[in-house]
Amino acid sequence: QKEVEQNSGPLSVPEGAIASLNCTYSDRGSQSFFWYRQYSGKSPELIMFIYSNGDKEDGRFTAQLNKASQYVSLLIRDSQPSDSATYLCAVNGEYGNKLVFGAGTILRVKS
Amino acid sequence: DAGITQSPRHKVTETGTPVTLRCHQTENHRYMYWYRQDPGHGLRLIHYSYGVKDTDKGEVSDGYSVSRSKTEDFLLTLESATSSQTSVYFCAISGGDGETQYFGPGTRLLVL
Numbered sequence: 001q002k003e004v005e006q007n008s009g010p011l012s013v014p015e016g017a018i019a020s021l022n023c024t025y026s027d028r029g030s031q032s033f034f035w036y037r038q039y040s041g042k043s044p045e046l047i048m049f050i051y052s053n054g055d056k057e058d059g060r061f062t063a064q065l066n067k068a069s070q071y072v073s074l075l076i077r078d079s080q081p082s083d084s085a086t087y088l089c090a091v092n093g094e095y096g097n098k099l100v101f102g103a104g105t106i107l108r109v110k111s
Numbered sequence: 112d113a114g115i116t117q118s119p120r121h122k123v124t125e126t127g128t129p130v131t132l133r134c135h136q137t138e139n140h141r142y143m144y145w146y147r148q149d150p151g152h153g154l155r156l157i158h159y160s161y162g163v164k165d166t167d168k169g170e171v172s173d174g175y176s177v178s179r180s181k182t183e184d185f186l187l188t189l190e191s192a193t194s195s196q197t198s199v200y201f202c203a204i205s206g207g208d209g210e211t212q213y214f215g216p217g218t219r220l221l222v223l
Contacts, residue, residue, distance in 0.1 A: 099156070101155075103153035
């Protein structure tokens with residue numbers, strides 16, 4: 001059974017700070033990694049995807065992947081109150097197109 | 112937003128009643144998925160489809176069936192609803208292996 005683990009939080013950061021969200025996964029064959037943001041009562045929306053080891057930046061967001069250590073992280077720079085949401089990490093396997101989701105980390109950005 | 116709609120958006124039903132949820136997409140994507148989301152469990156895959164009439168089970172498929180007779184529609188049926196199936200149900204679509212999944216707005220189902 002593939003597993004994706006996230007700290008449930010809540011992670012509280014002050015406005016303007018860097019928020020660091022972490023995720024570990026169990027399947028060494030995993031090839032694709034995704035971060036979704038979900039506001040309360042809404043559906044998940046994609047923030048970032050990453051396939052290769054290293055960092056990938058998009059605006060205030062940076063995804064980091066380390067396949068050897070089996071973790072993926074999301075950094076949010078200059079955190080804003082509007083970033084307050086649940087962040088879901090998702091991983092798919094070497095074959096097929098099924099995603100396994102972590103339970104999510106609640107982020108609270110305080111102004 | 113990806114062209115995905117779900118109907119109904121909210122439903123209250125009684126134990127033992129059959130329920131069908133519909134997912135409709137306008138993106139002509141090959142893959143369609145049904146997930147349920149419950150507190151503490153995150154998103155769990157119920158069933159998915161990789162083409163018309165091609166479906167497979169996910170992690171929590173017991174008590175659910177699906178059908179896909181057209182590319183754009185993916186139906187989820189609770190054959191005899193139970194209180195444990197009270198949840199929020201999300202449909203998702205994807206263009207291909209390893210590609211991003213995009214989610215519909217969700218259906219809140221309450222089984223009394």
